[in-house]
Amino acid sequence: MSKPSYSQKGELNRESIERMEPEELRQWIFNRLHGDDPTFGGAPGDQPHYLLVVVYPHLKRTIREDIENILIDFIHEIACDSPTQWIGKAGGELFLMADPILINSPRKNYTIDLLLRIVAAEKFDGAECEELRFRALQALIALDYHPSPNFWRDLYDKHGESYAPLVLEGLARTELSAAFEWLGGVTWAESLERSLLFLMPNLLERYGAGEVKKNLVKHWRNYPESTQSALEELAQFEGFSIEDIAHSHTEETWVDAFLTMANLLNSYLAAYREIKSKSGPESYTEAAVRTIRTLGLIIPNVRSASVGISGDLEGMWESYVESLTSALEYPELAPEAYEQMIGQLPLSEVMELTGAILKRKYLEMSQCNKILRHFYSADETERILNQSPEDNLLDILPSIVAAFSGRLKSYDPATLLIEEDEKVPRDLTSWTSGILREAAGADPLPLSF
Amino acid sequence: MDFAQKAWKVVAYGQPAATQAPSTHRFQQLQWQLKEARRLARQPSISATFNNMSKSVDRYCKLSDVLSGRPPRERVLVVEKLGILSDCSPTDYQARINFENECRLLGTTWERLIDAILEADFEARSIRSAIRATMRAFILQGPPTRTASTTVLGRAITLSAMARSFAADRYFGTPSAAHSHIRSMRNKPLSYLRKLWTDLRLGRYLMWSTFNKNGGRPFADVDESAQRVRGSLGLSRIDQDLPLLLLEYLLPLGEIARFPTVCEAYSGDDWIYYFRPASDLEEDHGWTLPWDDSAEQSAGLKRKPELVHLPIKGKQLAAALREISDE
Numbered sequence: 109m110s111k112p113s114y115s116q117k118g119e120l121n122r123e124s125i126e127r128m129e130p131e132e133l134r135q136w137i138f139n140r141l142h143g144d145d146p147t148f149g150g151a152p153g154d155q156p157h158y159l160l161v162v163v164y165p166h167l168k169r170t171i172r173e174d175i176e177n178i179l180i181d182f183i184h185e186i187a188c189d190s191p192t193q194w195i196g197k198a199g200g201e202l203f204l205m206a207d208p209i210l211i212n213s214p215r216k217n218y219t220i221d222l223l224l225r226i227v228a229a230e231k232f233d234g235a236e237c238e239e240l241r242f243r244a245l246q247a248l249i250a251l252d253y254h255p256s257p258n259f260w261r262d263l264y265d266k267h268g269e270s271y272a273p274l275v276l277e278g279l280a281r282t283e284l285s286a287a288f289e290w291l292g293g294v295t296w297a298e299s300l301e302r303s304l305l306f307l308m309p310n311l312l313e314r315y316g317a318g319e320v321k322k323n324l325v326k327h328w329r330n331y332p333e334s335t336q337s338a339l340e341e342l343a344q345f346e347g348f349s350i351e352d353i354a355h356s357h358t359e360e361t362w363v364d365a366f367l368t369m370a371n372l373l374n375s376y377l378a379a380y381r382e383i384k385s386k387s388g389p390e391s392y393t394e395a396a397v398r399t400i401r402t403l404g405l406i407i408p409n410v411r412s413a414s415v416g417i418s419g420d421l422e423g424m425w426e427s428y429v430e431s432l433t434s435a436l437e438y439p440e441l442a443p444e445a446y447e448q449m450i451g452q453l454p455l456s457e458v459m460e461l462t463g464a465i466l467k468r469k470y471l472e473m474s475q476c477n478k479i480l481r482h483f484y485s486a487d488e489t490e491r492i493l494n495q496s497p498e499d500n501l502l503d504i505l506p507s508i509v510a511a512f513s514g515r516l517k518s519y520d521p522a523t524l525l526i527e528e529d530e531k532v533p534r535d536l537t538s539w540t541s542g543i544l545r546e547a548a549g550a551d552p553l554p555l556s557f
Numbered sequence: 558m559d560f561a562q563k564a565w566k567v568v569a570y571g572q573p574a575a576t577q578a579p580s581t582h583r584f585q586q587l588q589w590q591l592k593e594a595r596r597l598a599r600q601p602s603i604s605a606t607f608n609n610m611s612k613s614v615d616r617y618c619k620l621s622d623v624l625s626g627r628p629p630r631e632r633v634l635v636v637e638k639l640g641i642l643s644d645c646s647p648t649d650y651q652a653r654i655n656f657e658n659e660c661r662l663l664g665t666t667w668e669r670l671i672d673a674i675l676e677a678d679f680e681a682r683s684i685r686s687a688i689r690a691t692m693r694a695f696i697l698q699g700p701p702t703r704t705a706s707t708t709v710l711g712r713a714i715t716l717s718a719m720a721r722s723f724a725a726d727r728y729f730g731t732p733s734a735a736h737s738h739i740r741s742m743r744n745k746p747l748s749y750l751r752k753l754w755t756d757l758r759l760g761r762y763l764m765w766s767t768f769n770k771n772g773g774r775p776f777a778d779v780d781e782s783a784q785r786v787r788g789s790l791g792l793s794r795i796d797q798d799l800p801l802l803l804l805e806y807l808l809p810l811g812e813i814a815r816f817p818t819v820c821e822a823y824s825g826d827d828w829i830y831y832f833r834p835a836s837d838l839e840e841d842h843g844w845t846l847p848w849d850d851s852a853e854q855s856a857g858l859k860r861k862p863e864l865v866h867l868p869i870k871g872k873q874l875a876a877a878l879r880e881i882s883d884e
Binding site: 114115119120143144145151152153154155156157158159161162163200204207242245246249250270273274275276277278302305306307309310312313341345346 | 646647648682685686689714717718721722724725727728729730731732733734735737738740741742745749753760761762763764765792793794795796799821822825826827829
């Protein structure tokens with residue numbers, strides 16, 4: 109029986125492997141993985157499979173295929189026959205060869221099926237098989253198996269922190285956002301921070317800095333401060349701008365502040381009549397007007413928030429529109445609320461809103477005219493005021509909310525231009541430049557106080 | 558039949574299983590058996606005394622010192638089985654020579670090794686397995702080296718081997734992710750490296766390290782090629798086309814560096830070809846065994862000081878990771 113030959117210096121003769129018959133090759137690999145290939149003069153600490161992994165790419169294609177098939181046969185033996193002689197280190201060595209040996213095999217899918225059988229089988233539930241099961245999971249990741257995120261999350265729930273690197277990498281390979289979503293929700297532990305920091309270079313190589321950053325930002329606030337600092341430091345070294353993350357974080361704070369203010373205004377307006385009857389004529393109005401103005405001041409920052417921000421943005425805009433429409437019911441608050449709304453809405457919604465307001469007599473035609481002139485030309489203003497009035501303000505609220513929400517989500521000049529095109533007669537130059545300026549977020553829309 | 562007679566018979570007729578013409582190292586093996594048989598036959602009178610002594614006072618000694626205290630039948634068997642082993646490959650042959658020359662194993666360790674070899678079958682696989690199992694039980698028991706606690710130690714390893722070690726230690730889901738991570742850590746500042754790797758073990762069971770006998774860093778010569786570093790440390794040639802990562806570190810306080818012995822060399826799954834135990838004249842530390850072929854890349858390679866110790870963690874690193882190649 110032939111076996112690999114070695115020089116007097118312990119060098120492996122690769123051709124001697126290529127001369128081996130499949131059965132001889134099988135026996136040699138089996139022995140080697142079981143720590144019984146003494147003829148090789150290895151380096152201290154090298155794992156038995158390392159030799160195969162290093163030699164494999166240099167072998168003839170036919171021999172590489174033989175090796176792939178032998179490894180798959182071994183895995184089949186574990187999954188379907190008796191795993192006894194593979195329990196422990198030898199099985200681990202076998203599975204660690206998934207990458208680079210099995211990853212390109214035409215029988216990769218069959219291998220994945222076998223590995224899944226091992227992972228699921230009750231006979232591998234015992235502590236003595238833990239190593240084998242863990243390595244099988246590592247092999248599944250290496251073979252780019254993409255199960256549902258629950259597959260990995262359940263593993264963490266069952267095995268705890270020691271599986272953190274495995275689960276995180278499994279999730280990230282399946283779906284990057286699922287990995288960060290899981291990190292954002294799981295009870296934090298030091299091992300998670302380390303796993304994330306260790307895996308980051310691989311994620312950056314695999315998905316690019318932009319994608320990683322986007323996902324990082326989404327759950328930024330869920331990470332402990334120490335993890336945030338560590339990620340900031342890592343980002344600095346990896347060459348992507350941490351200011352972006354910090355900025356997004358600030359923007360998320362703006363959204364929170366905005367929502368809080370809108371809710372505050374809602375609550376205030378709900379009790380407005382009662383407050384009005386008890387307080388002096390100036391104080392109750394001033395509080396509401398100040399709140400509306402503050403919302404108007406925050407708006408540019410909210411608008412520049414990135415699409416990556418988590419949370420119920422639709423709900424935020426609903427709350428905001430609800431506050432402003434409630435304010436329209438009071439003559440002393442209506443001009444402020446109306447001005448703020450038309451300052452941000454597309455012309456189609458401005459027309460609908462103005463029609464409904466005039467119909468309900470919340471504002472006089474002259475008041476509307478004066479406010480509209482801050483934003484539109486004389487011709488445009490006239491056209492807005494002369495349209496047929498809407499019957500019911502409530503009917504147009506959904507489209508107003510959608511307009512706010514939509515503009516936040518698709519905040520690029522091209523989309524806005526396409527959406528608005530042909531809807532309105534206008535001074536094209538000022539209209540276009542207004543939209544571009546607004547979209548760039550550099551120059552907030554004019555508000556007069 | 559006494560030991561000497563049996564050994565002579567082996568020389569005269571060859572072993573029963575031997576069918577091929579004796580190769581060079583086969584001939585050397587037979588010579589060794591003959592020499593050993595003659596030597597042991599000359600000193601039967603002191604064997605019992607030494608046997609008693611080695612049991613009562615455990616001290617560093619040679620295999621022959623302990624073997625001579627065993628009954629002749631056992632001596633014959635041990636020599637015969639080591640002979641079977643050394644016929645398998647250059648590495649096995651060198652292992653047998655190293656067992657003969659090793660002088661820094663405790664008497665009790667040799668006794669256990671002899672017992673294990675005696676229990677093994679007459680086949681190389683069984684003998685090797687017995688040796689490995691015994692050696693594993695006695696790693697890091699050689700004498701402490703004479704090195705200052707401030708000595709900067711060094712280790713060279715390929716990125717791929719290190720990545721596979723990290724994945725095996727479960728720091729990563731896959732070797733590929735570990736590879737990306739280590740790749741990104743090259744040339745990162747030391748402070749950052751130490752922080753991120755603070756609890757990361759940089760070896761699995763034990764670590765072999767070199768150092769600069771004149772003080773300073775072990776890999777101070779930045780111009781040295783990967784091949785020459787590999788050659789002077791006597792590393793494996795199997796991955797010699799890959800670049801090397803150089804790690805430099807200090808031992809933690811209280812950690813003892815020791816002479817490398819056959820226990821460390823033959824406790825692993827792969828036995829090390831480029832290893833020779835330090836001679837009994839060495840008082841300070843062991844030495845690496847550089848490649849000794851005539852290839853140009855190996856010309857003028859100098860041996861380096863060598864020692865073994867428990868695996869260290871990343872917080873012990875004393876310099877940033879450095880990668881060298883042959884380009």
